[in-house]
Amino acid sequence: MARRSDLETSSKPRQAGRRSFLKGAVASAASAGVAAMPFSTVAAGQATSQLAQKSGIPSREFGNTGIRVPIMQLGTSQRLDQRYDKVMHRCFKAGVTWFDTALSYGWGSSHRAIKNFITQVDGRESLWLTSKSGSGSVSGLRKGVDEACEELGTDYLDLYLMHGIDDLRMLDPQYLALGEKLKAEGKTKFFGFSCHDGNVVELMNKAAKTGGIDAILFRYNFRRYGDLALNRAIDACHRAGIGLLAMKTQGSVPRDLEAVVDFRSEDFTLGQAKLKSVWADERIASIVSEMDSVKYVRENVAAARSEKSLTAEESHQLNQLAALTAHYACNGCNHLCESTLDRRVAIAEQLRYLMYYECYGKTDRARELYRTIPATAREFSDSELDQACRVCPQGIDIPARLRRAREVLA
Ligand code: SF4
Structure with missing residues (x-):
């Protein structure tokens, strides 16, 4: 690097x-x-x-x-x-x-x-x-x-x-x-x-x-x-x-x-x-x-x-890479997606720990950090994340990525 x-x-x-x-x-x-x-x-x-x-x-x-x-x-x-x-x-x-x-x-x-x-x-x-x-x-x-x-x-x-x-x-x-x-x-x-x-x-x-x-x-x-x-x-x-x-x-x-x-x-x-x-x-x-x-x-x-x-x-x-993989790269702008919800869902935090797992190979650390998020802030339904997906500038399929985080980190 x-x-x-x-x-x-x-x-x-x-x-x-x-x-x-x-x-x-x-x-x-x-x-x-x-x-x-x-x-x-x-x-x-x-x-x-x-x-x-x-x-x-x-x-x-x-x-x-x-x-x-x-x-x-x-x-x-x-x-x-x-x-x-x-x-x-x-x-x-x-x-x-x-x-x-x-x-x-x-x-x-x-x-x-x-x-x-x-x-x-x-x-x-x-x-x-x-x-x-x-x-x-x-x-x-x-x-x-x-x-x-x-x-x-x-x-x-x-x-x-x-x-x-x-x-x-x-x-x-x-x-x-x-x-x-x-x-x-x-x-x-x-x-x-x-x-x-x-x-x-x-x-x-x-x-x-x-x-x-x-x-x-x-x-x-x-x-x-x-x-x-x-x-x-x-x-x-x-x-x-x-x-x-x-x-x-x-x-x-x-x-x-x-x-x-x-x-x-x-x-x-x-x-x-x-x-x-x-x-x-x-x-x-x-x-x-x-x-x-x-x-x-x-x-x-x-x-x-x-x-x-x-x-x-x-x-x-690099520009091409940014464009073609944007939907997997969370920018951490959680004031956009999380503010569409009536309650706290830790979207950016979960996606960050998923990145630690998928990209950095930090399996244990990612799991430890994921588990520090209150259970209620990890729960979600697809429908409540509809609006969050709409405002995401990266076009991330947020429910799919949060499900993936739960699957590998919970
Ligand atoms: S709006 Fe999209 S890119 Fe920004 S924190 Fe939320 S999921 Fe990540």
Whole structure:
């Protein structure tokens, strides 16, 4: 799966709204007796970027944070070897020194594996660590950062994200002030959120206005380029100096369906081409890529180092693939389909776990996650999903896909 550039810090000024929010929040943290940040975010961020740069992984400005980010990071929600994880080591050696994890990944095992990994490399400073908490409360998020640090065996995170948010209230002042407080305390260098489903556009537009958000991790791939509202939201965030991180860049559907387009390229595999297509969008600072084998590390690193861009023919094939397999690729826009129902049916969530099962081979994890959905939110009748199917921009046969999810995951 799939980068380039130089190592200077950004001299771009922050947006006025953002700057005044930060000024106010830091001032209130100071007046609350919070200690000044104990490290230089720029210097520490540069250190990890330099490692990447030396190895040929390009970097880009990370919004207006003042640091550069390698264009590829390792996502770690897959099963990691607790003693010696080959994928992490191979990534590190190749210059992929930014790791993305979460309290929920592997029910904590991801954190523990990374903790052990830190002892096997050049120490904490040589790695960038992003972690996330799915708590919906300020106190829960506060607790989450401490838990994450403890599990990772570190005093601080580089980036702390509110995980998978879909509620605009998560960008209310108390949450943004928490981010500033955690930064002032030195618990995290940067603060932001990730979002999988629904409200992504609204969340991004709100974040661009409120300030206080350094980074957003969101679902973005070759299937989304025609989405005007999403593009405008990306523009707004980019202008506001928010560092944008893309995930789910493979836009996966079951492999036999991908074969509908016999992807041909002299330079790239299909997976690499999908990464390249995201990197072609310079508003995106970096891709978080989950690589569950050394083979994928090799493939993605090669794509990241390659200076070649996709040809028109390669882009055309990706567009064809997007069009021909749209009806199997849920975009996570659940505010469209789920809002047609009188009660909650977790359509996007079930389809996401079905994707984990069908496309990522994460059988156990997909089943575990599927079973966390309340039984009532998994039940449905074909007739009540009629309207949901009508509004689905992907043309997904939602009842058929939910039946498939039940068949393999329940
Ligand atoms: S089923 Fe369709 S409308 Fe619902 S989240 Fe998926 S792509 Fe969006």
